[in-house]
Amino acid sequence: xxxxxxxxxxxxxxxxxxxxxxxxxxxxxxxxxxxxxxxxxxxxxxxxxxxxxxxxxxxxxxxxxxxxxxxxxxxxxxxxxxxxxxxxxxxxxxxxxxxxxxxxxxxxxxxxxxxxxxxxxxxxxxxxxxxxxxxxxxxxxxxxxxxxx
Numbered sequence: 001x002x003x004x005x006x007x008x009x010x011x012x013x014x015x016x017x018x019x020x021x022x023x024x025x026x027x028x029x030x031x032x033x034x035x036x037x038x039x040x041x042x043x044x045x046x047x048x049x050x051x052x053x054x055x056x057x058x059x060x061x062x063x064x065x066x067x068x069x070x071x072x073x074x075x076x077x078x079x080x081x082x083x084x085x086x087x088x089x090x091x092x093x094x095x096x097x098x099x100x101x102x103x104x105x106x107x108x109x110x111x112x113x114x115x116x117x118x119x120x121x122x123x124x125x126x127x128x129x130x131x132x133x134x135x136x137x138x139x140x141x142x143x144x145x146x147x148x149x
Contacts, residue, residue, distance in 0.1 A: 074129060075099075075109045079137055080117020087121075095126035096148075119143075 019031040033040040049056065077085070082094060089102045094113075099105045113125060115133030122142040130138075135145050 072110060074112035075105045076112050076114055078114050078116040079119040079134055082113070082123070083117070083119050083121060086123060091123070093124045093126065096128070113138075 017027060018025065019027045020029075022028045030040060038044050049058070051057070085091060085102075085104065086094065089098075091098050091102070096105065096109070096111050099111065100107055100109075105111060110128040112129040113127055113131065113134045115131050115137055119137055119141050123138070124144045124146070125138060126146045126148060128148050130145055130147060138145055
């Protein structure tokens with residue numbers, strides 16, 4: 001069997017029904033589209049999600065709450081996690097670039113440090129946000145903190 005020998009199965013291919021070719025064909029006159037209305041006209045196209053006279057679904061479903069477009073979403077790291085991450089990846093400067101290089105955050109993520117856990121290693125931090133408790137613990141361990149704007 002080769003590509004040039006292939007044929008469709010028996011009975012799979014039909015002649016196209018020719019619409020609007022006289023009354024005798026049985027498909028003349030309105031060309032099976034019915035009388036009048038948008039659907040019988042040329043160029044008819046229904047709108048997406050159009051439901052006729054029924055109330056559209058986006059108006060039937062109740063709306064709840066409010067979405068704040070200015071909300072900043074941070075990738076959060078606790079001090080306990082930072083000690084493990086620094087050990088595992090050999091990080092001395094905890095910055096968004098280093099975290100991105102090691103596949104821990106994506107390029108556009110903002111990083112925030114929280115104070116849950118303890119840190120003993122002397123690390124420098126360049127992050128987007130940090131809690132007061134975490135800042136105090138890092139400075140007590142001999143590290144430095146820089147908050148990016």
